[in-house]
Amino acid sequence: MYAFEYHRPSSLDEAVALLTSDDIKLLAGGQTLIPTLKQRLAMPDALVDLGRIEALKGIRTEGDSIVIGARTTHAEVAASEEVRAAIPALARLAGLIGDPQVRNRGTIGGSVANADPAADYPAAVVGLGATIHTNQRTIPGDSFFEDLFTTALDDNELITAVAFPIPQAAAYEKFANPASGYAVVGVMVAKTAGGPRVGVTGAGPCAFRAPALEEALAGAFTPEAAKGVSMPATGLNADIHASAEYRAALISVLASRAVAAIG
Amino acid sequence: MSIAITMTVNGREVSGSVEPRTLLVEFLREHLRLTGTHVGCDTSQCGACVVLMDGASVKSCTTLAVQGDGATITTIEGLANGTTLHPMQQAFNDHHGLQCGFCTPGMVMSAIDLVARVPNPTDADIRKGLDGNLCRCTGYQNILRAVKAGAQGMQTGMGG
Ligand SMILES: Cc1cc2nc3c(=O)[nH]c(=O)nc-3n(C[C@H](O)[C@H](O)[C@H](O)COP(=O)(O)OP(=O)(O)OC[C@H]3O[C@@H](n4cnc5c(N)ncnc54)[C@H](O)[C@@H]3O)c2cc1C
Ligand code: FES
Ligand code: FES
Numbered sequence: 001m002y003a004f005e006y007h008r009p010s011s012l013d014e015a016v017a018l019l020t021s022d023d024i025k026l027l028a029g030g031q032t033l034i035p036t037l038k039q040r041l042a043m044p045d046a047l048v049d050l051g052r053i054e055a056l057k058g059i060r061t062e063g064d065s066i067v068i069g070a071r072t073t074h075a076e077v078a079a080s081e082e083v084r085a086a087i088p089a090l091a092r093l094a095g096l097i098g099d100p101q102v103r104n105r106g107t108i109g110g111s112v113a114n115a116d117p118a119a120d121y122p123a124a125v126v127g128l129g130a131t132i133h134t135n136q137r138t139i140p141g142d143s144f145f146e147d148l149f150t151t152a153l154d155d156n157e158l159i160t161a162v163a164f165p166i167p168q169a170a171a172y173e174k175f176a177n178p179a180s181g182y183a184v185v186g187v188m189v190a191k192t193a194g195g196p197r198v199g200v201t202g203a204g205p206c207a208f209r210a211p212a213l214e215e216a217l218a219g220a221f222t223p224e225a226a227k228g229v230s231m232p233a234t235g236l237n238a239d240i241h242a243s244a245e246y247r248a249a250l251i252s253v254l255a256s257r258a259v260a261a262i263g
Numbered sequence: 264m265s266i267a268i269t270m271t272v273n274g275r276e277v278s279g280s281v282e283p284r285t286l287l288v289e290f291l292r293e294h295l296r297l298t299g300t301h302v303g304c305d306t307s308q309c310g311a312c313v314v315l316m317d318g319a320s321v322k323s324c325t326t327l328a329v330q331g332d333g334a335t336i337t338t339i340e341g342l343a344n345g346t347t348l349h350p351m352q353q354a355f356n357d358h359h360g361l362q363c364g365f366c367t368p369g370m371v372m373s374a375i376d377l378v379a380r381v382p383n384p385t386d387a388d389i390r391k392g393l394d395g396n397l398c399r400c401t402g403y404q405n406i407l408r409a410v411k412a413g414a415q416g417m418q419t420g421m422g423g
Contacts, residue, residue, distance in 0.1 A: 002284070004284060005283060006264070006283035008329070008332075027327075027330075030326060030327065034286075034326070034327065035306060051330060075319070098394075100320055100376065100392060100394065101310065102307070105321055105325070105326065
């Protein structure tokens with residue numbers, strides 16, 4: 001690791017005031033950033049540690065949404081009675097991330113900001129129609145992920161919380177890479193007042209909705225309807241773990257399993 | 264830039280002055296000379312470096328020492344009571360849960376975290392609980408037996 005300076009603000013305002021250049025990075029759980037620093041893929045001048053900002057922690061119900069502070073760990077979301085009661089699929093998703101130690105440190109804000117194509121939370125952000133709250137504005141989940149590791153966040157914009165509308169029912173199914181735990185493909189299916197929603201991660205450069213599946217499920221909310229949709233492989237990821245065609249097939253298969261799980 | 268930090272490690276208050284890039288595992292091994300915590304991969308994969316931070320298991324190779332400022336840390340050296348091994352250590356001994364022993368400190372710390380959350384773990388719970396720990400000697404079957412016995416030992420306060 002190259003040397004860097006370190007700041008540990010105790011309030012959001014202090015943190016934002018410290019973000020004066022591109023070369024200053026936020027540190028949340030460090031489960032992605034610290035390995036990146038070790039590999040010297042990033043060499044920031046300074047880190048601003050969000051670890052002591054209490055306002056960024058915690059889970060609360062606000063109206064029809066579950067609002068999760070950016071600094072909330074995957075383990076806290078997985079264990080939260082509030083999340084398990086309102087959106088069990090989200091608690092399950094959090095409990096499938098990486099391993100226990102990654103879940104004890106990694107945070108929802110870090111995961112969403114990082115926008116790894118194989119990360120789990122992005123499937124929930126688009127699949128459940130979440131809203132990203134930042135220090136400046138709110139961003140609809142549908143337009144948050146733009147490309148590989150690219151989001152709608154401006155430089156030096158800080159995620160404060162992610163708000164998930166409570167669906168009528170939802171399920172998350174993931175085909176995990178056995179070594180890393182990351183999603184080769186992960187699919188969140190939600191039944192909502194506005195109709196079915198399907199969020200896909202792992203398959204493309206960033207998470208996306210699958211309108212073809214949503215339409216099929218609006219017609220008949222059955223596993224067969226989901227399996228009957230043949231997803232195009234164009235533009236999907238291909239690597240040593242899976243071809244684009246295999247990922248395309250997995251989307252329909254996992255969507256049908258999620259529908260079956262919803263029942 | 265050097266930062267003064269203080270933490271409680273194995274019941275003892277310690278302080279030091281570290282660069283921000285110093286990893287928690289470096290602070291433990293090189294500053295405090297607690298070399299029971301190992302570095303296997305240094306890339307967050309193997310779990311040889313697992314310690315308890317405020318009661319939760321973390322990979323100390325993927326935590327900065329400054330992030331641990333003010334925290335309570337337990338390493339493998341902090342488990343035994345004098346010459347009496349912790350029930351989980353005793354169970355690894357009794358059930359041959361180690362071959363070369365390199366992964367063992369991390370395995371034991373992860374297992375203790377697991378049992379704190381799931382007092383009577385099933386085989387599936389144990390496998391999931393040790394997801395973040397790799398054993399290069401691949402002694403997984405005996406590790407599984409050891410953790411099962413260790414969990415019972417922790418309930419009764421005896422060696423497994
Ligand atoms: C072994 C291993 C296995 C893993 N497996 C999985 C998996 O199966 N599924 C999965 O989804 N993930 C997985 N991860 C990634 C893990 O979930 C990370 O915790 C997560 O990607 C980043 O969260 P963090 O809090 O650690 O962020 P950090 O590493 O601290 O930060 C990541 C990035 O986000 C930025 N950032 C952090 N917080 C904010 C904020 N509030 N606002 C704006 N920007 C912010 C940082 O500047 C940095 O660029 C794995 C990681 C490891 C090491
Ligand atoms: S040395 Fe920390 S996970 Fe391998
Ligand atoms: S006993 Fe040798 S690495 Fe596990």
